[in-house]
Amino acid sequence: MLQKETKPKHYQKVIRADRWARRLITFGGYGIIVSIAAILLFLAYQSLPLAKNAAIETLFTFPASRGPAKALVVGIDPYQEIFYILDESGYIQFYKVAGTEPVSQAQLPLSGNEKILCAAKGSLASDLFAAGTDSGRIITAEVRFQLDYSGEGRVVIPSLSVKEVWQIPAGGDTLPNHVEKLAFSRNEDGSRFYAWVDHQGALWVRSYDADEEVDYLHPLSQYPGESSVTALTISNHGENLVVAAADGVMRWFGLKDFEKVALRDEWSISNSPVTALSYLLGDQAVAIGTGAGAVEVWFPVRTPSNLMKFRQIHSFRSHSAAVAHIYHSARNRDFLTIDGEGAAQLHYSTTGKTEVQFPRPDFPIAAGAFAPKSDGLLFVDAQKRFTLFRLDNPHPESTVKSLFGKVWYEGYPGPEFVWQSTGGSDEFESKLSLIPLIFGTLKGTLYALLFSIPIALLAAIYVSQFAPFRLSRIVKPTVEIMAALPSVVIGFLAGLYFSTLFEEYLMSTFVLLIFLPLFFLAGVAAWRAVPESYRMKIRPGFEVLFIIPVILIALQASLSLGHPVENFLFGGNFQQWLYTTWGVTYETRNSFVVGFALGFAVIPIIFTVSEDALSNVPKSLTSASLALGASRWQTVRRVVIPAASGGIFAAIMLGLGRAVGETMIVLMATGNTPIIDLNPFNGFRAMSACIAVEIPEAPVGGTLYRVLFLTALLLFIFTFVLNTLSSLIGERLRKKYARF
Numbered sequence: 001m002l003q004k005e006t007k008p009k010h011y012q013k014v015i016r017a018d019r020w021a022r023r024l025i026t027f028g029g030y031g032i033i034v035s036i037a038a039i040l041l042f043l044a045y046q047s048l049p050l051a052k053n054a055a056i057e058t059l060f061t062f063p064a065s066r067g068p069a070k071a072l073v074v075g076i077d078p079y080q081e082i083f084y085i086l087d088e089s090g091y092i093q094f095y096k097v098a099g100t101e102p103v104s105q106a107q108l109p110l111s112g113n114e115k116i117l118c119a120a121k122g123s124l125a126s127d128l129f130a131a132g133t134d135s136g137r138i139i140t141a142e143v144r145f146q147l148d149y150s151g152e153g154r155v156v157i158p159s160l161s162v163k164e165v166w167q168i169p170a171g172g173d174t175l176p177n178h179v180e181k182l183a184f185s186r187n188e189d190g191s192r193f194y195a196w197v198d199h200q201g202a203l204w205v206r207s208y209d210a211d212e213e214v215d216y217l218h219p220l221s222q223y224p225g226e227s228s229v230t231a232l233t234i235s236n237h238g239e240n241l242v243v244a245a246a247d248g249v250m251r252w253f254g255l256k257d258f259e260k261v262a263l264r265d266e267w268s269i270s271n272s273p274v275t276a277l278s279y280l281l282g283d284q285a286v287a288i289g290t291g292a293g294a295v296e297v298w299f300p301v302r303t304p305s306n307l308m309k310f311r312q313i314h315s316f317r318s319h320s321a322a323v324a325h326i327y328h329s330a331r332n333r334d335f336l337t338i339d340g341e342g343a344a345q346l347h348y349s350t351t352g353k354t355e356v357q358f359p360r361p362d363f364p365i366a367a368g369a370f371a372p373k374s375d376g377l378l379f380v381d382a383q384k385r386f387t388l389f390r391l392d393n394p395h396p397e398s399t400v401k402s403l404f405g406k407v408w409y410e411g412y413p414g415p416e417f418v419w420q421s422t423g424g425s426d427e428f429e430s431k432l433s434l435i436p437l438i439f440g441t442l443k444g445t446l447y448a449l450l451f452s453i454p455i456a457l458l459a460a461i462y463v464s465q466f467a468p469f470r471l472s473r474i475v476k477p478t479v480e481i482m483a484a485l486p487s488v489v490i491g492f493l494a495g496l497y498f499s500t501l502f503e504e505y506l507m508s509t510f511v512l513l514i515f516l517p518l519f520f521l522a523g524v525a526a527w528r529a530v531p532e533s534y535r536m537k538i539r540p541g542f543e544v545l546f547i548i549p550v551i552l553i554a555l556q557a558s559l560s561l562g563h564p565v566e567n568f569l570f571g572g573n574f575q576q577w578l579y580t581t582w583g584v585t586y587e588t589r590n591s592f593v594v595g596f597a598l599g600f601a602v603i604p605i606i607f608t609v610s611e612d613a614l615s616n617v618p619k620s621l622t623s624a625s626l627a628l629g630a631s632r633w634q635t636v637r638r639v640v641i642p643a644a645s646g647g648i649f650a651a652i653m654l655g656l657g658r659a660v661g662e663t664m665i666v667l668m669a670t671g672n673t674p675i676i677d678l679n680p681f682n683g684f685r686a687m688s689a690c691i692a693v694e695i696p697e698a699p700v701g702g703t704l705y706r707v708l709f710l711t712a713l714l715l716f717i718f719t720f721v722l723n724t725l726s727s728l729i730g731e732r733l734r735k736k737y738a739r740f
Contacts (some may be wrong), residue, residue, distance in 0.1 A: 069089045087128070191208060314408075448595050452600075527543065
């Protein structure tokens with residue numbers, strides 16, 4: 001009977017060790033793949049909400065309990081628990097959400113049969129309003145919402161406070177009595193601004209200085225001429241007034257000087273008479289609605305003659321009827337348009353996009369309002385039926401066009417790529433174009449590779465093919481140690497030392513770029529002039545030491561001739577000559593400095609991988625080439641480099657990936673200015689540096705927060721694609737030259 005062969009104990013231990021090693025290696029490999037996929041999915045998860053469109057949800061609809069009087073003003077508290085309505089009889093009713101009966105009511109101080117003809121909200125205090133009556137009075141009042149926590153939970157208590165009742169001065173037919181149309185605003189100092197149209201069609205402006213308690217009354221009836229005023233609006237801070245006439249003529253008045261109203265611009269809209277106007281947040285853009293249903297946004301643009309002139313910037317989806325009302329948000333550039341048939345649309349000014357088209361109601365909408373946090377919309381129709389919508393629109397400023405296309409921002413002469421995420425106030429218009437960041441990343445990478453690739457490849461060729469063994473053992477570890485130098489140290493030195501040194505010796509640097517190859521060629525010629533008997537005494541590879549004094553001589557000559565050349569060619573100031581002749585501004589922290597510092601960090605990667613690829617070319621190939629009579633350089637150029645081209649390409653792509661993803665060097669060595677300019681004397685802002693600078697200040701879940709995650713996602717995809725391409729192309733090159 002045959003016995004089963006048993007293996008020695010040590011052999012079984014080896015098998016078990018191999019089995020566990022294989023499992024650990026497999027687990028590690030799959031773990032890396034899972035980790036990369038998890039990072040990619042997390043970045044995509046944080047970025048996807050930017051693509052979400054605005055959405056509305058109807059919370060409730062019910063009729064008001066009080067009579068059929070026309071609704072003029074509606075509003076709602078920040079918690080969307082209490083809302084109110086002001087009608088033409090002067091009554092203000094307060095309702096609780098989902099309740100059909102008013103919780104309280106108040107009345108404006110009207111006399112007899114006096115009626116309110118028009119009303120307008122103040123822009124800064126959303127619940128401060130002015131009402132004009134048919135007896136020539138303007139009543140200013142404010143709705144307040146107080147919070148009470150004395151009981152169980154939060155209770156919102158509404159109240160009405162009358163600020164002023166102002167009687168328009170009487171004086172015959174030349175002075176107004178009826179207030180037919182009214183615009184109202186208040187600035188931070190408490191000063192109030194009123195613009196109204198009387199029953200004769202004349203335009204009047206009143207400004208009330210709260211500090212000095214002085215009234216300024218300005219008749220502007222001469223400006224509209226024979227055409228009646230159809231719409232008017234005052235800016236949020238009360239510094240500008242825009243008036244539309246029936247003949248399509250628009251006029252822009254400056255109200256900054258209380259004692260004088262100045263006509264700043266005049267233009268025409270020929271399509272149809274303007275029926276609705278509203279200044280948007282920021283006091284630059286004006287939303288315009290016409291009798292033909294067109295919706296446009298205009299704002300002043302600086303002309304070549306340094307004058308500000310209104311221009312049409314955006315056109316939105318049109319209404320099927322005349323636009324009757326325009327309401328703007330106090331949080332962003334959202335604005336709401338409502339036509340005479342009751343159709344409502346929500347638009348966003350910066351992107352020029354119509355975001356929401358509301359369902360058409362049974363009756364025309366009489367008044368509407370944004371919730372203070374712009375997360376809700378309240379409508380009341382001609383039958384005094386209320387409808388409250390929840391608005392979900394957290395990222396209206398992020399569209400494909402605004403992120404990757406040119407956008408015409410307020411105050412700019414034309415459409416541009418701009419990154420400026422924050423400003424000095426909440427009214428700032430965010431500019432989130434990623435093109436300047438992508439351009440800056442590529443610009444920094446370009447200058448870094450222009451500096452690092454020639455040096456790293458030539459050094460790798462010399463060390464692997466020409467240098468003596470003892471010298472290569474010194475040079476290669478030294479260059480590899482450079483990779484261990486922290487990038488923050490390189491960035492610190494570049495930003496604080498090399499940038500100022502480069503600025504001081506700018507012309508000497510340019511002279512060195514010319515002198516160095518000339519002196520190098522002269523040195524080679526001088527070496528060849530040395531008798532061969534003397535040259536043979538030097539060990540092969542050590543002739544490179546002859547170049548060191550040549551480089552030192554070229555450096556000394558450049559330092560000596562830098563200032564004379566600058567004085568002779570550029571009048572003693574090269575930077576001023578650049579600005580005067582080419583309009584180029586020199587910045588201390590510029591692309592040259594970044595290219596030098598970033599290239600210094602990239603050189604070890606390119607050198608190490610290239611040197612390994614060149615050294616791994618089989619000696620049989622080089623020996624065969626030399627045996628056929630080729631020189632050493634011919635062998636390197638025609639045999640070694642093609643055979644190692646796959647590894648060399650992979651080295652360059654790895655260096656490119658390192659340069660694209662570098663953060664600290666770019667952050668510290670450049671001015672972080674997000675501009676699109678190939679000028680090497682300007683700075684730039686890279687994607688990685690932008691993330692490092694702005695992510696600590698970005699509100700979690702906000703638009704900037706998610707745009708930065710999108711930037712990280714693009715950076716991740718870019719480096720992933722580069723590494724994949726390097727692997728694929730490198731493999732193809734290795735197969736192509738496998739015949740060697």
